[in-house]
Amino acid sequence: MDPRVREHARTIVEHSTKIEPDDDVMVRAPPVAEDLAVAVAERIGEIGASASVSLRSARANRAYLRSSDPEDFDTPDHLLAMMEETDAFVLVKGSRNTAEMSDVPTETLSAYQRVRQPLQDARMGKRWVGTQFPAPGDAQKAEMSTEEYEEFVYDAVNKDWDAQREHQQQMVEILDPADEVRIVSGETTDLTMSVEGMKTVNDYGEKNLPGGEVFTAPVPDSVEGEVLFDKPLVRHGREIEDAYLRFESGEVVDHDAAKNADLLTSVLDTDEGARRLGELGIGMNRDIDRFTYNMLFDEKMGDTVHLAVGRAIRESVPEGRPYNQSATHVDMIVDMSEDSYIEVDGEVVQRNGRFRFEDGFEG
Known part of the structure; x- marks a missing residue:
């Protein structure tokens, strides 16, 4: 594994969220960022905390939203309960296709945001961090090669905070x-x-x-x-x-x-x-x-x-x-x-x- 990924994971766990033994930690990442999810989970385990890792697919979420009636949306109580019981939350971003959600109607997206606001409110009361994995889709959007984008991301992330x-x-x-x-x-x-x-x-x-x-x-x-x-x-x-x-x-x-x-x-x-x-x-x-x-x-x-x-x-x-x-x-x-x-x-x-x-x- 790229040593910069492990350094990124250490910064997430030790600096950003300050994970302690016996913490319950939620980690959400896209499949393209699996390396960082693995490194974060490994460091959480070394500390003695509990990790729940979810690799969330943007394609699956798009399919759900496009097939749903916004009037059927409701706050997902099971996710809310999990968030309320969590000590820390790690959100990793990264895309194979940054336009994956572009054909979801805007009114559907707005309705989805509204019913999920309680999750956002619960998250704000936790130790949490949002970060970026240098995925190819994001590199393309930035008009960089994947290698150049990796250097850009890690220069911005792995520094003297x-x-x-x-x-x-x-x-x-x-x-x-x-x-x-x-x-x-x-x-x-x-x-x-x-x-x-x-x-x-x-x-x-x-x-x-x-x-x-x-x-x-x-x-x-x-x-x-x-x-x-x-x-x-x-x-x-x-x-x-x-x-x-x-x-x-x-x-x-x-x-x-x-x-x-x-x-x-x-x-x-x-x-x-x-x-x-x-x-x-x-x-x-x-x-x-x-x-x-x-x-x-x-x-x-x-x-x-x-x-x-x-x-x-x-x-x-x-x-x-x-x-x-x-x-x-x-x-x-x-x-x-x-x-x-x-x-x-x-x-x-x-x-x-x-x-x-x-x-x-x-x-």
Whole structure:
């Protein structure tokens, strides 16, 4: 087995989820990522914990969804019971075909998400991590050879996470006590939001592997202005290009896209919370140096900001602060490398992708 796979597995088990003896651990992976599932299970066994491994087929899930009536969907109580009894959850992503779900009706996918929200809620209360196996389908989507993509993934995943945490903590200390954030990019994005009383989280490879961002939650009713997401979004195998949102009093009141605008509409129509922002994230992983059509990596790029419509991340919303609830959470990216800046309480803290604590910053 590739030693980089074993290192990846050790990071998942020891750093991201901190598995302990006697833990009950769920591991879900696609068949193409079996090597990583094997390595994770092996390390769990060495520690003395219990592993339940599921190799989940995207083709089978597509077949189920296409043959089902959405009105028959219900929360799978057996899976919910298992999640509730689990101590830690490992989700591995990887595709032979990244467009496998592209011909499932959007209304079916939205209905499926809604009934499975209790599983998501239960998972959020556990130690969990989502990560990526460098599968051929993902390499093809990123327009790389399989070998090149493997190197890209492992450079981003197998790194010094303590050093990354210290680098990102500088941005946490700026954003955490802040009241207002403004994001400006060219003539197409000028967005303000309150983050007063919200918590800024330092993501250094725990719940997301790779990590490499700091994130918080906007006050749901505070978002004003417009934003053009100039990086594509891949949703269920289909690309949304140049997604545009305009906000008033926190709610999306106008939207469009250059490609697959109907898919963007279906996201926003998931429920009431899907028309509000649940996350503001700032990418800080410099080892992710190119766009690969994979949000797990793309949102961590150092010259980007991402915003998510839908469910807020509970960790970023302290008790008593307004929490945006939704069955969906969809990240979209703004390139901040040129003609762009981030203001925090009126002070520019990033300009053209460089932070004020980095060399090359121009205030």
